[in-house]
Amino acid sequence: MKKTALILCCVMVALAIACVPLNGCGQNDKKIAFFIYDGSDTFISEMMDVMTGAMPDNISYEVRDAGNSQVVQNQQIVELIDQGEGYDLFVINAVDRLACNSIVEKCADVGIPVIFFNREPLEDALVAANVYYVGAAADSLGEKQADMIADLFGTADNPYDKNGDGIVQLVILKGEQGHQDAEKRTERCVDRLKELGFATQVLAIEVADWNRTDAYDAMRSLYQQYGDEIEVIFANNDDMALGAIDYLVNCWVFSDKGGPYSQPMVIVGVDATAVGLEAIEAGLLYGTVNNDAQKQSDAILTLADYIINDRDMSDYPYAVTNGHYIYIDGDIITQQNLSS
Amino acid sequence: MSKKPKFLKSHSVGGIIITACVAIVVVLVVSLLLATFTSFKTGISGAVNTQTRELSTQIVFNYENYINSIIETSNIIQTDIDRYDLTDETDAQAFSEYLQEIVHLNSGILQIGVYNYDQCRCIASSNAYELDFTYDKSVAWYAEAIADPTVHVFSVPYSESSTGEYRMNISKRIKIQNGAASAVLKIETSFQQFIALVEKSNLGDGGHVTIIDPNYDIVYSSLGFYGTVGATGSVIAEEIGIFKDIVLGSKNVVLGDHNMTVNVDTLSNTKWRICVFINIDRLAEIEWNFLLTIILVSGVVLFIAVLLFTGVARAITSPIKKLELAMRKVEKSDYFRMEEVDISASREVEALSLRFNKMMHKINELMERVITEQDAQRKSELKALQNQINPHFLYNTLDSIVWLIENKKNEEAEEMVVALARLFRIGISKETEVIPVREELEHVRNYLLIQSIRYADSFDYEFRVDDGVLELETLKLILQPVVENSIYHGLKNKIDKGRITITVHIVDGYLELSVADNGYGMRQQTIDKLYESFKDGAVSNSVGLKNIYQRVMIYYGGDAEMRIESELDEGTTITIREPLNKK
Numbered sequence: 001m002k003k004t005a006l007i008l009c010c011v012m013v014a015l016a017i018a019c020v021p022l023n024g025c026g027q028n029d030k031k032i033a034f035f036i037y038d039g040s041d042t043f044i045s046e047m048m049d050v051m052t053g054a055m056p057d058n059i060s061y062e063v064r065d066a067g068n069s070q071v072v073q074n075q076q077i078v079e080l081i082d083q084g085e086g087y088d089l090f091v092i093n094a095v096d097r098l099a100c101n102s103i104v105e106k107c108a109d110v111g112i113p114v115i116f117f118n119r120e121p122l123e124d125a126l127v128a129a130n131v132y133y134v135g136a137a138a139d140s141l142g143e144k145q146a147d148m149i150a151d152l153f154g155t156a157d158n159p160y161d162k163n164g165d166g167i168v169q170l171v172i173l174k175g176e177q178g179h180q181d182a183e184k185r186t187e188r189c190v191d192r193l194k195e196l197g198f199a200t201q202v203l204a205i206e207v208a209d210w211n212r213t214d215a216y217d218a219m220r221s222l223y224q225q226y227g228d229e230i231e232v233i234f235a236n237n238d239d240m241a242l243g244a245i246d247y248l249v250n251c252w253v254f255s256d257k258g259g260p261y262s263q264p265m266v267i268v269g270v271d272a273t274a275v276g277l278e279a280i281e282a283g284l285l286y287g288t289v290n291n292d293a294q295k296q297s298d299a300i301l302t303l304a305d306y307i308i309n310d311r312d313m314s315d316y317p318y319a320v321t322n323g324h325y326i327y328i329d330g331d332i333i334t335q336q337n338l339s340s
Numbered sequence: 341m342s343k344k345p346k347f348l349k350s351h352s353v354g355g356i357i358i359t360a361c362v363a364i365v366v367v368l369v370v371s372l373l374l375a376t377f378t379s380f381k382t383g384i385s386g387a388v389n390t391q392t393r394e395l396s397t398q399i400v401f402n403y404e405n406y407i408n409s410i411i412e413t414s415n416i417i418q419t420d421i422d423r424y425d426l427t428d429e430t431d432a433q434a435f436s437e438y439l440q441e442i443v444h445l446n447s448g449i450l451q452i453g454v455y456n457y458d459q460c461r462c463i464a465s466s467n468a469y470e471l472d473f474t475y476d477k478s479v480a481w482y483a484e485a486i487a488d489p490t491v492h493v494f495s496v497p498y499s500e501s502s503t504g505e506y507r508m509n510i511s512k513r514i515k516i517q518n519g520a521a522s523a524v525l526k527i528e529t530s531f532q533q534f535i536a537l538v539e540k541s542n543l544g545d546g547g548h549v550t551i552i553d554p555n556y557d558i559v560y561s562s563l564g565f566y567g568t569v570g571a572t573g574s575v576i577a578e579e580i581g582i583f584k585d586i587v588l589g590s591k592n593v594v595l596g597d598h599n600m601t602v603n604v605d606t607l608s609n610t611k612w613r614i615c616v617f618i619n620i621d622r623l624a625e626i627e628w629n630f631l632l633t634i635i636l637v638s639g640v641v642l643f644i645a646v647l648l649f650t651g652v653a654r655a656i657t658s659p660i661k662k663l664e665l666a667m668r669k670v671e672k673s674d675y676f677r678m679e680e681v682d683i684s685a686s687r688e689v690e691a692l693s694l695r696f697n698k699m700m701h702k703i704n705e706l707m708e709r710v711i712t713e714q715d716a717q718r719k720s721e722l723k724a725l726q727n728q729i730n731p732h733f734l735y736n737t738l739d740s741i742v743w744l745i746e747n748k749k750n751e752e753a754e755e756m757v758v759a760l761a762r763l764f765r766i767g768i769s770k771e772t773e774v775i776p777v778r779e780e781l782e783h784v785r786n787y788l789l790i791q792s793i794r795y796a797d798s799f800d801y802e803f804r805v806d807d808g809v810l811e812l813e814t815l816k817l818i819l820q821p822v823v824e825n826s827i828y829h830g831l832k833n834k835i836d837k838g839r840i841t842i843t844v845h846i847v848d849g850y851l852e853l854s855v856a857d858n859g860y861g862m863r864q865q866t867i868d869k870l871y872e873s874f875k876d877g878a879v880s881n882s883v884g885l886k887n888i889y890q891r892v893m894i895y896y897g898g899d900a901e902m903r904i905e906s907e908l909d910e911g912t913t914i915t916i917r918e919p920l921n922k923k
Contacts, residue, residue, distance in 0.1 A: 070608050071400050075393075078589030098491065099606035101554045102613055106587040122488070122611075124554075177415045183490040187515070202422055207415050 030088045030308050032061045033080050035073055037095040037119065039065040041210060042239055043271045043293065044093060044118060050297040051091075059308075070095040077103060081110050088308045091300060093118045097180060100125040107131075113307045115300055120180045126324040130307055134299045136291045137327035138181045142188030142234075144289040144332050145268045149189075149232055150196045152266060152286075160266055162231055167199040169229050171222050173244060175210040175236040182210075185236045185270060203230060208240045215243025223247065233267040238276030238288055241269030245284045254284060272333050280338055287334035295328045353660070354653035361649040362642075369638045380630055385592075388623050389601065393590060395541060396603035396616035399549060402537045404608045406448070410510050410529055411492055411609055413446060417525060418514050424464075426454070426516055426523075432464050439466035450507065451528040454514075455482065457521065481511035485524045489513040494610050496553075497531040497560045506531035506560075531560070538562045544619025546598040554611045556580050583615060592620065599624055659685035663693055670700075733787075733824070740794040756793050759786040766816070773895060774921070777844055777851075778810040784819040784842060791827055799831050799838030806845040813921040814851065815895050818888050822855040822914050825885055830859025830912055846920065854915035862906040870904060885914070892916060 034051070036044050048063065055061060062080070066073035073095050080087060090112050094100050100121030105128075107114045113130035120135050152160050153168060161168070172189070175182030186205060193200050203226050206218035215235065222230065235241035244267060248254045254261050261283045269276055272290035279285035299318045303326065306316055318326045351359075417439070424435040439452040443466040453465035460482050461474040475482060484493040495509035511526045538549045539562070550561040558576060575596055582593050582602060590603040600617045607614050666681045680700065683693040737760050744753035763786040766779055781803065788801045823840060831838030841856045862870075874889040885902070892900045899919045906912040 070606055071397055071404075074588055074605050082589065096606065096608045098609060098611050101611050102588050102606050105554075106589070109587055122491075177411060180490050187489070204422065205419050207419070 030059045031086065032059055032089045032091060032304060032308075033087050034061060034063045035066060035076055035090065035092045035094075036063065037066055037073070037093045038068040042273045042275065043237065043291065046273060047118070047293045047297050050293055051301055054297065054301055056305075059304075066095050068095055070099050074099070074103075077106065081106065081112070087112055089113050089115065089304055091115045091117065091304065094121070095119075097121055104128050104131050115303055115307070117296065117300055118181075120325075123322070126322075132303055132307075132320075132324050132326060134296055134303060134326045135328070136181070136296065137329050138184035139188050140327075141181070141270050141289045141291060141330045142185035143192040144330055145185070145234055145270060146189045146192030146196065148268050148287045148289075148332055148334065149193060149234075149266065150198065153198060160231055162228065162264070167201050168193060168232055169201045169203055169226075170232040170234060171203045171226065171230050172205040173215050173218060173233065173235040173240040174205050174207045175240070177207050179210075182207075182236050186234070189234045208243065210237055210239060212239045212243035212246065215240035216247045219244040219247040223251070223253065228264060230265050233265055235267060235269045237291075238269035238271040238273045238279075238285070241267050241285055241288070242275060242279055245279060249284070270330070277333070277338065280333065280335055283335070287332060289330040290333050291330050292328050299326050299328055352657065354650075354657040357653040357656065358646070358649050361652075362646055365642060365645040365649075369641055373634055373638050376634055377631060381627055384626060385623060388620055389590070392601045392616075392618040392620065393603055395543070395618060396590075396605065399538060399541055399616050400605045400607070400614055403534055403614060406534050406537075407494075407607065407609055409446070410449070410527060413442060413449065414492060414510065414512055414525060414527060417442065417452070418512075421454070421514065421516055426463055435464045436466065436468070436471070439464060442466070448529050448533050449527055450530055453526050454516070455524045455526060457486075457513075457523055460524070463523065481509045481526055482524055485511040485513045489522075492609055494612070506535060535562065543617065544598075545621065546596060547600070547617050547619045550576075550579060550615045550617070551607065551612050552580075552583055552615065556583060559612055579615070579617075583613070588613070656686060656689070659683040659689040659693065663689070663696055666696070737790055737794070740790070744793070752793050756790050759789040762786045763790070773815060774813040775816040776810065777805075777812050777814050777853075780814050780816060780819055780853075781805065781810070781842070781844065783817065784823055787820045787823060788840070791824075795827070795832075798834070799827070799840060801840040801842065804841060804843040804845075809844050809846060809851065812851055814853065814918055815892060818892065818916055819853060819855065821884060821888050822916070825914070826855055826857040826859065826912070830857035830861075834859060847917075849920055851918045851920050852915055853918070854913055856911060856913040858911035861908040861910050861912055862904075863908065867904050867906060874902070888916070892918070 032055075034048065036048060039045055039048075052061065052063070064073075064076040064080070066076060073092075077090065077092070080090075090107055092100075092103060092114055094103065094116060097119045100116060100119075101124065104114060104121070104125050108128040108131070114132070116126075116131075116133045116135075118135055120133055120138070125131075126133060149168065152158060157164075163169070170190070172186050174186050190200055190202060204222055206222055208214035208218040218240075219233075233241070233244055235244060245254065248265075253264060256262075263283070263286065266286045267284075268286055269288040270291050271293075272288045276285060276288050280287065302317060305311070306313060313320070318328070320326055420438065421435070424438070425431045426435060435454075439454075443449050443452060451465065451467045451470065453462050453467070453470050455461060455475065456463050459474055460477045460479070462470050462472060465471050477483065481493055481495050489512075491512070493511045495511070497506045497508045499505070500507050508529050508531045509526055510529060511524055514523055514525045515521070516523045543549075548562040550563070551559040553559050558580075561576065563575065578595060582591075582595070583604060585591070586602060586604045588604055588606070590601060592599065592601050594600070595617065599620050601620050602615055602617055604613055604615045606612075662683055663681060680697045681693050683689060737756065741753050741756050741760075744750075744756060763783060766775070766783045785803070792799065792801065819842065823842070826840055827838075831840070839858050843852070843854045843856070845852055870885065874886050885904075889902045892902060896919060901917045903915040903917070904912065905915070
């Protein structure tokens with residue numbers, strides 16, 4: 001019987017040995033997991049394209065799409081942690097920025113560094129070491145939208161002040177309620193106009209959750225209520241600006257009549273997505289602020305390199321605010337500077 | 341055979357077969373048992389995990405729906421508020437009515453108010469009593485909303501003193517007057533709906549929902565009032581340890597007396613986390629039952645296997661045992677008896693028994709040949725021994741006859757010659773070893789006749805013969821040498837008259853022939869020496885007791901014996917015992 005036992009043991013040991021190489025391969029590779037809030041968000045997917053395209057060969061990565069549910073994203077994060085495959089870094093675009101506190105705590109427990117992007121965690125979330133946020137300087141994006149409008153309305157008898165009352169009648173297409181970018185852009189664009197000495201009248205603020213379809217519906221109700229009273233439309237991002245344009249084109253408010261489109265109201269967006277730039281070229285979107293996906297992606301990848309390889313952060317090429325925040329400034333893009 | 345592995349040594353074939361087969365079945369059953377149980381356990385705990393995660397996700401979604409609906413309302417109010425100039429009294433009045441409408445439409449919302457930025461004074465409210473009420477600016481819902489304009493602030497649910505109903509305040513810093521000024525919006529909601537949702541979910545015995553803030557303080561627990569001392573209090577202290585361990589995600593834990601699965605998730609729009617405890621005692625119970633069942637089934641399978649293999653082993657070994665028994669019988673018996681075995685079993689064993697039978701036949705044949713050869717040898721030996729008698733006696737007798745003739749005792753001489761002639765006729769005439777007792781006695785009588793004449797009536801002799809022994813068979817020429825021995829060693833030179841008694845009778849189923857004299861007798865040592873000389877193997881050349889002894893032994897084997905009984909000065913009796921044999 002000992003012989004039988006011996007043979008059984010041998011078989012088991014052999015199986016165990018056979019399994020080892022499967023797990024052992026590619027040990028030198030660094031692993032990054034990306035968690036994005038919603039893959040259908042144009043800006044986020046463009047950023048992901050930039051980042052995955054520029055990924056060094058020795059880094060393997062994984063992308064998880066939460067489909068706009070924080071519960072799903074939590075499960076994805078916990079799942080990858082529980083798999084114990086030793087990720088070197090999590091790059092997280094949180095669905096709910098208030099969930100960042102818990103995510104930071106969970107990742108700090110297992111010693112995985114985190115870079116948040118696009119959705120800014122509250123200051124009390126980024127308390128652990130090796131936890132960063134990379135994103136647009138939300139204040140400056142809204143301010144630059146206001147600057148564009150200021151340029152247009154700065155001259156006397158400008159065609160944009162349709163009722164000639166010297167007051168800017170505006171509506172705002174707001175991104176997701178509670179999203180810091182939405183809140184800040186919404187607040188800063190109006191405040192900046194006031195600071196620059198313009199009289200403003202906010203006709204309405206509609207929440208369209210960053211997306212084109214919601215913005216289309218929002219624009220319909222806004223136009224039905226205010227009609228041509230509206231002089232300026234601030235959209236928190238290009239997708240929503242395009243949603244508004246879709247409606248305005250569909251109901252002949254914007255019409256080309258063989259020539260360039262008439263623009264009875266000025267629409268500005270943020271992000272400078274590819275479709276946004278096309279709309280500028282077509283004369284439908286007045287301008288956008290480049291929420292520089294390229295630059296932000298570079299900031300994230302460089303930061304990832306610094307974290308993974310344990311480099312001295314004092315050499316890091318981007319400015320780090322409060323030890324955890326990296327804000328990337330945006331640029332104004334209109335038809336004038338589109339070619340560049 | 342010497343290379344036979346150790347573990348096979350001196351075990352029965354049946355034992356080896358049973359052990360080997362049972363071992364294989366045990367290994368098979370145990371590994372099957374382990375594999376089944378492991379896969380069952382993984383499967384069922386996977387299913388339960390999925391189920392509990394679904395359940396807790398559902399609860400989280402319910403909660404998020406509840407929160408989102410309030411936030412949506414808040415967003416609507418924030419959008420609509422720009423339509424009212426709150427500095428204008430009629431507009432403010434209209435806005436309050438608008439808020440009333442919203443409260444009417446949303447059953448979960450109890451009261452909505454807007455409080456100015458610098459004083460925390462109520463400037464519009466769905467509740468008329470609330471108007472112009474000024475709160476202390478340190479009140480949490482106000483202070484926290486002022487601190488971060490980007491988020492909605494959720495208060496800890498509190499029990500309303502009059503009704504005991506749970507309520508929660510949601511507040512947010514908002515823009516009024518189209519962004520010209522700030523204010524704080526406060527929505528008081530009923531938490532009851534959410535509690536009802538939790539209560540409706542089947543979380544099992546001890547299952548509950550707990551909400552914690554980032555500092556691991558309990559915001560709400562469906563177990564009841566947090567911080568209560570006693571059982572609930574200690575459970576909550578234990579829970580906090582569990583939350584700190586999990587942070588986010590799920591785990592199976594033991595809480596109190598119950599096995600629980602815990603899912604910790606974030607709650608949207610808050611920094612809080614929601615922890616759903618679901619009782620999974622049933623899982624352990626199912627696993628235990630399953631384990632019991634498969635152990636039972638395995639036991640039955642093992643039992644049947646043992647029975648089956650015992651049967652198989654017996655079927656193989658019992659014919660072998662039968663064969664062994666037959667062999668042992670042959671080995672134990674003193675004589676060889678041809679006995680065939682008849683075994684019907686497996687082909688191998690049948691072949692073996694066939695070989696055995698053939699071997700037995702061969703042995704039988706060889707034995708018979710040996711017996712025949714021995715017979716022949718014995719006959720020649722006997723002849724040689726018989727032939728030894730004659731010369732001594734013949735010489736002595738002829739000497740006596742000569743002496744009689746010289747002394748002119750013709751009559752006696754004639755008598756002696758006749759006796760001698762008769763004597764010899766028995767000795768010579770027959771080829772056979774055995775003769776009837778009658779003839780043997782006649783022979784001895786003739787001999788005694790000759791000797792009594794020769795020794796001039798110095799002894800008497802007497803025959804005591806039982807009825808019915810005369811026709812029995814006896815080895816021939818055995819009495820005469822014994823009588824001769826008595827005459828030469830017991831009676832010769834005896835002063836008084838000697839006496840020889842010859843007795844033939846049946847004792848205990850044996851024929852006993854004895855010769856008694858009343859001569860000098862022998863010491864015991866002499867008798868012992870005599871016995872020893874009988875058994876020393878070599879065929880003796882001397883006529884005498886040894887000669888008789890050897891002949892009797894050669895002819896009858898262990899069944900016969902020769903006894904010497906003697907007492908000094910009393911006499912000696914020599915008895916020959918032979919098996920009964922009728923002609």
